[in-house]
Structure formats: structure tokens, C-alpha cells
Amino acid sequence: MDKKIFIEPLFRNNPITVLVLGVCSALAVTVKLEPAIVMALSVTIVTGFSSFIVSLIRNTIPNRIRIIVQLVVVAMLVILVDQVLKAFAYDVSKQLSVFVGLIITNCIIMGRIEAFALGNKPLPSLVDGLSNGLGYGIILIAIAFVRELFGSGTIYGIPVIPAEWYIKNGGFYENNGLFILPPMALIITGVIIWIQRSYTKELIEK
Amino acid sequence: MDTNKNSYTVIYATVLVVFVAVVLALASYLLKDRQQRNVAIETKQMILKSVKLGMDAETAPDKATYIEEQYAKYITDTTVTAEAGNLNLFICTMDSGEKMYIVPVHGTGLWGPIWGYVALKGDFSTIYGTTYDHKSETPGLGAEINTPAFNLQFEGKQIFKDGKFVSVMVVKGGANPESTNEVDAISGGTITSKAVEAMLQSSISEYLAFFKAKLEEAAKATPAPADSAVSATADSTGTAVQTQLN
Numbered sequence: 001m002d003k004k005i006f007i008e009p010l011f012r013n014n015p016i017t018v019l020v021l022g023v024c025s026a027l028a029v030t031v032k033l034e035p036a037i038v039m040a041l042s043v044t045i046v047t048g049f050s051s052f053i054v055s056l057i058r059n060t061i062p063n064r065i066r067i068i069v070q071l072v073v074v075a076m077l078v079i080l081v082d083q084v085l086k087a088f089a090y091d092v093s094k095q096l097s098v099f100v101g102l103i104i105t106n107c108i109i110m111g112r113i114e115a116f117a118l119g120n121k122p123l124p125s126l127v128d129g130l131s132n133g134l135g136y137g138i139i140l141i142a143i144a145f146v147r148e149l150f151g152s153g154t155i156y157g158i159p160v161i162p163a164e165w166y167i168k169n170g171g172f173y174e175n176n177g178l179f180i181l182p183p184m185a186l187i188i189t190g191v192i193i194w195i196q197r198s199y200t201k202e203l204i205e206k
Numbered sequence: 207m208d209t210n211k212n213s214y215t216v217i218y219a220t221v222l223v224v225f226v227a228v229v230l231a232l233a234s235y236l237l238k239d240r241q242q243r244n245v246a247i248e249t250k251q252m253i254l255k256s257v258k259l260g261m262d263a264e265t266a267p268d269k270a271t272y273i274e275e276q277y278a279k280y281i282t283d284t285t286v287t288a289e290a291g292n293l294n295l296f297i298c299t300m301d302s303g304e305k306m307y308i309v310p311v312h313g314t315g316l317w318g319p320i321w322g323y324v325a326l327k328g329d330f331s332t333i334y335g336t337t338y339d340h341k342s343e344t345p346g347l348g349a350e351i352n353t354p355a356f357n358l359q360f361e362g363k364q365i366f367k368d369g370k371f372v373s374v375m376v377v378k379g380g381a382n383p384e385s386t387n388e389v390d391a392i393s394g395g396t397i398t399s400k401a402v403e404a405m406l407q408s409s410i411s412e413y414l415a416f417f418k419a420k421l422e423e424a425a426k427a428t429p430a431p432a433d434s435a436v437s438a439t440a441d442s443t444g445t446a447v448q449t450q451l452n
Binding site (some may be wrong): 035064080 | 209210214215218219222223226229230233234237240241244247248341342343344345346347349393394
């Protein structure tokens with residue numbers, strides 16, 4: 001199998017910074033690292049398996065209702081996983097419950113099914129789905145790291161800014177409230193795209 | 207086969223939808239008992255947590271059994287009669303013999319329901335502890351209401367001020383540290399924070415008639431000699447609950 005299928009979505013063909021898919025959820029869950037990591041893992045698993053299943057039945061899907069069929073498959077998968085977790089790993093399922101809606105409507109999942117799984121064999125589709133999820137996750141975690149550090153002064157919930165630095169304790173430092181709000185996620189995404197394009201010139205449109 | 211024919215499309219859609227429905231219904235049917243048990247255990251754990259009990263649940267060898275045992279040991283479910291009808295109340299008898307009154311609260315957050323348990327001390331004003339949870343608040347923002355950091359702020363706050371019910375205010379932009387009924391809101395989660403405030407206000411106010419009745423009883427019992435006062439209060443509390451039971 002072509003190694004490119006796995007490597008490309010991580011950087012050169014990243015779903016967020018290059019394809020600009022899944023930006024909505026990148027804004028929503030990147031306030032803290034923990035939800036960002038949970039979301040990254042869930043999306044990776046769901047894109048992988050939904051691409052795999054749709055690719056398995058790709059030759060039978062009637063063209064006119066293919067989007068609905070894809071949506072049904074994705075929704076079934078997410079609900080099934082959620083139900084099983086609720087029964088056997090309740091704590092994990094509680095973590096994920098707020099993400100279920102976000103996962104089903106994540107553009108990356110539908111985007112990869114439409115663009116890749118419908119025209120490729122199941123195994124490459126699985127790899128493509130997984131690596132797109134990972135590419136999405138890398139960006140999510142990078143944004144969340146910056147936002148949590150400057151917005152809340154913590155990393156993965158652990159305080160890293162010394163307490164005595166804060167103005168309220170007589171210091172000079174204050175958390176930046178803008179980092180907690182969605183616009184900052186968009187600005188950080190922009191900065192990441194900027195950095196990426198200054199290194200990979202062929203991404204720049206003429 | 208021609209996958210673009212109308213009949214094929216209709217049959218395909220029907221078969222797919224029926225198949226998915228059967229799979230999901232089967233999953234829901236088979237897993238229901240386990241799920242309901244998990245939910246029940248979680249509710250009990252929340253109630254215990256509001257009075258700072260059952261804290262070893264995560265390290266216990268069998269979490270479910272541990273919670274059940276702790277719950278049976280400390281908590282009594284009762285219903286009390288107030289203006290709004292019969293209300294649920296959980297009474298916790300601590301190891302010290304002190305009684306805590308745990309009021310369940312329900313409200314509406316930004317995206318879905320929020321709920322929690324507020325444990326009040328015997329004076330029906332001092333908050334001993336709280337636990338909140340939510341269905342679908344924004345992760346990292348409104349969802350922070352279930353974190354210890356947010357809940358710890360409520361400890362020791364007074365829901366009465368100069369004899370009047372004031373509940374606890376969740377203040378945006380920093381609560382006055384001197385105030386007995388203000389806590390900090392969550393940055394970026396103002397709507398959920400305000401929803402917690404509204405939830406406390408409306409849910410606790412339903413119990414006011416009950417609190418008043420209990421306090422009056424306690425006041426009547428206090429003129430007794432000092433050393434028997436404690437047991438007298440405890441007794442009257444016990445009987446009061448008995449008579450309120452339905």
C-alpha cells in the first residue's frame with residue numbers, strides 16, 4: 001500500500017490547515033487539552049471505521065442517496081460506540097457524550113468518505129480515515145496547548161504559571177481571556193496555516 | 207446491476223434503514239440494564255460526593271458495590287411536603303452523628319439540562335458541599351461546573367442573609383471574597399454559570415417552607431438544658447422527618 005496515504009494527511013494534506021475541513025469543532029473543543037485529545041481520538045476512530053464500512057459497500061450505494069447512506073452509517077457507528085461505552089465504560093462515555101453530536105457532523109468524516117472511500121478499496125480507506133483523524137488531532141492538540149497555557153495558565157489541567165505571578169496575588173501576570181473565546185482558535189489556526197505555508201511553498205495559491 | 211434505478215434506490219434505502227434500526231434497537235435492548243445500573247450508581251456517587259463521602263470510589267476494587275454500601279450506610283431517601291407538593295430530600299447522617307440535608311436541584315444550561323445536589327448543614331443555610339453535572343455543556347467552558355474547583359467555592363456559603371433567602375450568586379468578573387453568597391463564574395461559560403445560579407434559586411426556594419418548619423421545631427427544642435439540647439434537637443429532627451414522610 002502507498003505510504004503516502006498515511007503520511008500526506010498528517011502535514012502536506014492536513015484536513016484542517018490545507019483542506020480546511022472540521023474547523024467548526026476545532027474552535028469548539030480546543031479551550032483545554034483534555035477535551036481536545038478526547039475529540040482527536042474519537043474522530044480518528046470514527047473516520048477510520050466509517051471510511052472502511054462505506055468502502056466495503058461502495059459499489060452497492062445508489063448514487064442519488066449516497067450522502068444519506070453515508071450519514072446513516074456514520075451515525076449508527078457513533079451511537080453504537082456510545083451505547084457500548086455507556087454500558088461497559090461509563091466514565092469514558094460521560095466524557096464523550098458532549099462530543100457525539102460534534103463527531104457525527106464533523107465535515108472530515110463525510111469529506112473523506114466522499115473524496116476517498118467511495119473510490120478506493122476498504123483497507124486504504126481505513127488508513128486514509130485514520131491518518132486524517134490524526135492530522136486533525138495534531139492541529140487540535142497544538143491549538144489547545146496554546147489556548148490552555150495562555151487562557152487558563154494550565155497544561156492538561158495542571159497549573160504551570162506560578163501562583164505568585166498573578167496580579168491578584170501581588171504579581172504582574174494575568175491570564176488572557178481572549179484565548180478562551182472561539183475567535184482566538186481561529187487566529188491560532190491562521191498562524192499555523194501561515195507557518196506551514198512559509199515552509200511548504202507549493203501550498204501557496206498563485 | 208443498475209444502481210440508479212428508482213426501485214433499487216427505494217429498496218436499498220428501506221433495507222438499510224431497517225437494518226440500522228434493528229441493530230440500534232438490539233444494542234439498546236441488550237445494554238439497557240447495565241446502562242441503567244451505571245446511571246443509578248452515578249447518581250448515588252454524586253449524592254455521596256456532595257457530603258464528601260465515597261471519595262475512594264475510583265480506587266475501590268468494585269466501584270459499584272462500594273458506592274452501594276456507602277450509600278446504604280449514610281443516606282436516607284425521604285420525601286418532604288412543601289407548598290409545591292412532595293419533594294425529594296436526601297438525609298445524610300455523618301459519622302459524627304451530624305445530619306446533612308441534601309437538596310436535589312435541576313435546571314437548564316446552555317445546551318441541555320444541568321442538575322446537582324446541594325448539601326446543607328442543620329441550620330439550613332450553610333452549604334456543606336455541592337456537586338453539579340450536565341448533559342451537554344461546552345467542554346472546557348460550561349462543562350467546568352462539575353469540576354472540584356468550581357464546586358469548592360460553594361463550601362461554607364450561606365443561602366440566607368439576615369433571615370432572607372438569597373441563594374448563591376454566580377458572579378461574572380470576580381466574586382467579592384468577603385461575601386457569604388457569591389462565587390466566581392467560569393470564564394467563557396457565563397450562560398452556564400448563570401444557569402447554575404438560576405437553578406439554585408428556583409430549586410432551593412421550593413424547600414423554604416420545609417426549612418422554616420424545621421427551624422421552628424429546633425427553636426422550640428433549644429430551651430432545654432444544654433447537654434440534652436443536642437439529643438432533643440436530634441430527636442425532634444427524627445420525628446419531624448417521620449411525620450413528613452409519605
